[in-house]
Each structure stands twice: as C-alpha cells, then as structure tokens.
Amino acid sequence: xxxxxxxxxxxxxxxxxxxxxxxxxxxxxxxxxxxxxxxxxxxxxxxxxxxxxxxxxxxxxxxxxxxxxxxxxxxxxxxxxxxxxxxxxxxxxxxxxxxxxxxxxxxxxxxxxxxxxxxxxxxxxxxxxxxxxxxxxxxxxxxxxxxxxxxxxxxxxxxxxxxxxxxxxxxxxxxxxxxxxxxxxxxxxxxxxxxxxxxxxxxxxxxxxxxxxxxxxxxxxxxxxxxxxxxxxxxxxxxxxxxxxxxxxxxxxxxxxxxxxxxxxxxxxxxxxxxxxxxxxxxxxxxxxxxxxxxxxxxxxxxxxxxxxxxxxxxxxxxxxxxxxxxxxxxxxxxxxxxxxxxxxx
Amino acid sequence: xxxxxxxxxxxxxxxxxxxxxxxxxxxxxxxxxxxxxxxxxxxxxxxxxxxxxxxxxxxxxxxxxxxxxxxxxxxxxxxxxxxxxxxxxxxxxxxxxxxxxxxxxxxxxxxxxxxxxxxxxxxx
Numbered sequence: 001x002x003x004x005x006x007x008x009x010x011x012x013x014x015x016x017x018x019x020x021x022x023x024x025x026x027x028x029x030x031x032x033x034x035x036x037x038x039x040x041x042x043x044x045x046x047x048x049x050x051x052x053x054x055x056x057x058x059x060x061x062x063x064x065x066x067x068x069x070x071x072x073x074x075x076x077x078x079x080x081x082x083x084x085x086x087x088x089x090x091x092x093x094x095x096x097x098x099x100x101x102x103x104x105x106x107x108x109x110x111x112x113x114x115x116x117x118x119x120x121x122x123x124x125x126x127x128x129x130x131x132x133x134x135x136x137x138x139x140x141x142x143x144x145x146x147x148x149x150x151x152x153x154x155x156x157x158x159x160x161x162x163x164x165x166x167x168x169x170x171x172x173x174x175x176x177x178x179x180x181x182x183x184x185x186x187x188x189x190x191x192x193x194x195x196x197x198x199x200x201x202x203x204x205x206x207x208x209x210x211x212x213x214x215x216x217x218x219x220x221x222x223x224x225x226x227x228x229x230x231x232x233x234x235x236x237x238x239x240x241x242x243x244x245x246x247x248x249x250x251x252x253x254x255x256x257x258x259x260x261x262x263x264x265x266x267x268x269x270x271x272x273x274x275x276x277x278x279x280x281x282x283x284x285x286x287x288x289x290x291x292x293x294x295x296x297x298x299x300x301x302x303x304x305x306x307x308x309x310x311x312x313x314x315x316x317x318x319x320x321x322x323x324x325x326x327x328x329x330x331x332x333x334x335x336x337x338x339x340x341x342x343x344x345x346x
Numbered sequence: 347x348x349x350x351x352x353x354x355x356x357x358x359x360x361x362x363x364x365x366x367x368x369x370x371x372x373x374x375x376x377x378x379x380x381x382x383x384x385x386x387x388x389x390x391x392x393x394x395x396x397x398x399x400x401x402x403x404x405x406x407x408x409x410x411x412x413x414x415x416x417x418x419x420x421x422x423x424x425x426x427x428x429x430x431x432x433x434x435x436x437x438x439x440x441x442x443x444x445x446x447x448x449x450x451x452x453x454x455x456x457x458x459x460x461x462x463x464x465x466x467x468x469x470x
Contacts, residue, residue, distance in 0.1 A: 041407070044461075051399065051400055051412040051413075051414075051460065052398045053396050053398055053414065054357070057357070063396070065398055065412060065414055066412075066460075067412045067460040067461035068461075070461075071460075150400070151400045151410060151412065152400075152409070153409060154400070154402055154409050154410045176399075179399060179424065179425070179428050180428070181428075197357050197359055198352050198359035198361075199352060199353070199354040199355075199356070201352070202351075202354050202359070203395065207395070305357060
C-alpha cells in the first residue's frame with residue numbers, strides 16, 4: 001500500500017441523503033470524529049439533479065424539491081464541526097480490515113476506519129441489462145443521466161423521445177423533456193401497471209397527454225449513428241410478443257428507466273457477499289455486513305421509492321455505527337500494519 | 347358528473363371519485379387524508395402545478411441553477427412560464443430560497459432558487 005495512512009473513528013462514503021443522515025445521526029449519538037467523503041464538488045448526491053418536488057413530505061412535513069431537501073442537511077452538516085467533509089474525494093478500494101483508499105485532487109490516501117458506513121447509493125439499469133436487440137447508435141440514455149444532462153449540464157439530449165420502462169425517473173423525465181420543448185412519443189412498459197408512483201404517472205405523463213403502452217416492449221432499436229426509430233410489440237402475460245401487434249415509433253432518443261440497483265462494488269472488494277438478485281449485502285441484520293463495523297445504508301442497502309425513507313434508514317444506520325463504536329471502545333484500537341494491501345478487484 | 351382522478355399530493359396517490367356540477371365539487375370519496383378533497387376541488391376548478399426547472403448561470407459554481415415557483419401556477423400556463431424562464435441568466439451568487447423573478451408572468455408566484463450557488467472559483 002502506498003501513500004500515508006490516517007486513522008478515523010467513523011468514515012462515511014457518500015455525501016447524499018444517506019451519508020448526510022447517517023453522519024448526523026451518529027453525531028447525535030456522541031460520535032465526535034466523523035469523516036464524510038463525497039466525490040462531487042457539492043454535498044447532496046443525486047438530490048442536486050432532482051429539481052422536481054416530492055421530497056420531504058414524511059420527514060419535514062413539507063413539499064420540497066431535491067436541492068431544497070439536500071440543503072436542509074448540508075446546512076446541519078456544515079454547522080457540525082465534528083463532521084469533516086471531504087469533497088472531490090473518490091473511494092477506490094476497501095480492505096477486509098476497513099482500510100479505505102481514496103483519491104482526491106493531487107493525492108492518494110489510506111484511511112483506517114474503526115467503523116465505516118457505505119452510503120454509495122444506486123445505479124441505473126442499462127439497455128444491455130434488459131436485452132433490447134438492434135443497433136448501438138447514440139441517443140440511448142439511462143433516464144437519470146438525461147436528468148443530469150438537462151438539470152445540471154444544461155444540455156437537451158434529444159428532441160423526439162421514447163421512454164422504455166415506467167420507473168419514477170423516466171416518468172419525471174417525460175415531463176422534463178416536454179417542458180423543455182421536446183416531444184415525448186410514448187412510455188413503453190412491459191408490466192400491466194406503472195413501476196413508478198401513480199402520482200408521477202398522473203402529473204408527469206397524463207398531464208401532458210403522453211401515451212403509455214402497458215404490456216408492451218421495445219423489440220428493436222434502429223439507427224446508424226443516432227437512434228432513428230424503435231419497434232414496439234404487445235406482450236402476453238408471459239411477456240411473449242403477440243404476433244401482428246408490432247408498430248414503429250420514430251424518435252432520436254430512447255430513455256431507459258427500468259429500475260435501480262444498489263452500488264456495492266467496494267464492500268464486495270472487501271469480501272462481503274452480495275445477494276445475486278438485489279445486489280444488497282448478505283447479512284444477518286439490516287444495514288450490517290459480514291464484516292464487523294462495516295455498515296451499508298440508504299439506496300446502497302436497498303432501493304427506496306422516496307428520499308425520506310433513505311433518510312430514515314440511514315439515521316438508524318448512523319445509530320448502529322455509534323453503538324458499535326461504543327461497544328468496541330473497551331477494546332484497544334490496534335493500528336493496521338502499513339504493509340497490508342487492500343483486496344484486489346476480481 | 348363524476349370523474350376519477352389521482353391525487354398527487356403525496357406518494358400514496360389516492361384514487362378519488364369526484365362528483366361535480368360545472369366546476370362546483372359536490373362530493374369527493376376515496377381520499378385517505380384531508381388534502382385529497384382540497385386537491386379534487388382545485389383540480390376541477392383550476393388545476394395548478396408547481397413549476398420546477400433550472401436556469402442558466404454565468405460565472406457561478408454551477409452551470410444550471412435549480413428553481414421553482416413558490417406557489418402552484420395554473421397548469422395551462424406551464425409552457426408560457428417555461429418560455430419566460432428560458433430567457434433568464436443568473437450571474438450573481440444566490441442563496442437557496444432567494445427570489446429570481448418576482449411575480450412570474452403576473453401569476454402571483456415568485457420564481458425562487460432551490461439551491462445556493464457561489465461565484466465560481468478557480469479549481470486546481
């Protein structure tokens with residue numbers, strides 16, 4: 001292992017709603033040495049690109065946008081000196097002994113954590129994961145990426161859009177594209193009902209008279225350099241295409257909104273077994289892993305529908321970590337050998 | 347007349363059966379909380395939505411500033427409001443909650459910043 005080693009009581013990876021709630025909860029339970037690591041230049045995580053309302057109803061009893069919801073926590077974090085925030089810091093490796101390797105502008109650092117909370121969120125499923133046949137042109141985006149392009153980068157990724165899957169982000173992007181002047185041709189959902197919240201179907205899709213095709217799937221993508229059209233087919237109860245039901249929709253953009261999967265690469269690197277189907281850590285109790293003192297919270301633990309649930313989950317996790325630290329306080333904290341190597345990636 | 351609508355006030359998304367005459371709501375059923383009846387009334391009389399979008403910045407640490415109307419505006423005014431929002435450039439630092447445009451299109455709602463954005467600093 002190269003680079004200097006520092007020791008910290010509690011390290012939290014991810015400065016989104018999960019990481020911030022966990023940090024504040026652990027601090028509330030008396031932990032006084034907390035390092036919060038965030039790869040972006042701002043705290044807030046995905047909330048920063050979720051400019052729509054629908055946040056905070058449970059937790060704050062108010063209707064907030066994503067950035068407003070984030071801001072409430074950022075303000076608290078920044079006024080809590082015991083929580084140190086390290087921005088533009090990217091965790092690249094984790095060992096079984098809870099040594100975290102991070103890169104930040106100009107340096108690499110190893111951090112030995114007595115307790116570690118992974119609040120790394122989730123990733124979007126891609127076109128490849130749902131096996132849509134056809135060409136591989138430009139213009140196919142996971143819905144959340146398109147959201148970032150529009151709301152953060154100020155770029156409109158396309159003018160004629162088809163959305164595959166009725167996940168919440170896809171529904172929200174149907175409205176976002178429409179408001180930005182693009183034409184959303186259709187939402188295609190293989191199931192017989194929306195995967196996203198019905199209120200999003202109402203206010204983001206039906207409000208703008210966007211057609212929704214339930215029990216339909218995209219059977220082929222056409223286009224050489226850019227998406228030109230997609231083939232849509234009706235499916236039966238066993239998701240088998242119904243002959244003769246095929247039709248085409250011309251579009252230059254295809255958004256994929258077919259679900260999210262917890263991001264747990266680092267704990268897997270440390271030797272934690274992940275559930276093959278859900279990608280959550282296999283453990284005996286919520287938010288824990290097979291490694292003592294290594295916790296997982298928020299969407300990295302399990303994908304939640306709303307941020308308020310992420311906050312609640314992560315507060316519990318922050319308290320769990322504080323309890324763990326209190327329990328091991330009697331044990332002597334043995335610094336790790338500087339020769340120890342983090343596990344190699346598979 | 348009767349109409350079935352989905353309440354958008356919270357993630358529960360109650361299905362509301364609304365009896366109405368013209369734009370007078372006579373009876374609402376299916377709601378799990380008092381917000382449902384209120385929502386149904388507004389939805390029949392004058393459907394309104396909060397507009398959330400982002401505006402272009404110049405010289406700030408973000409390229410786009412997330413904004414919202416502080417109150418709901420009539421649904422049929424959303425596109426007109428977007429036209430107005432597209433012409434805005436924010437070039438001075440703002441705090442979350444600060445007003446960007448007062449009384450947008452005379453609709454009685456202010457366009458406010460939903461995040462704080464400082465001046466751009468040179469990064470290493």
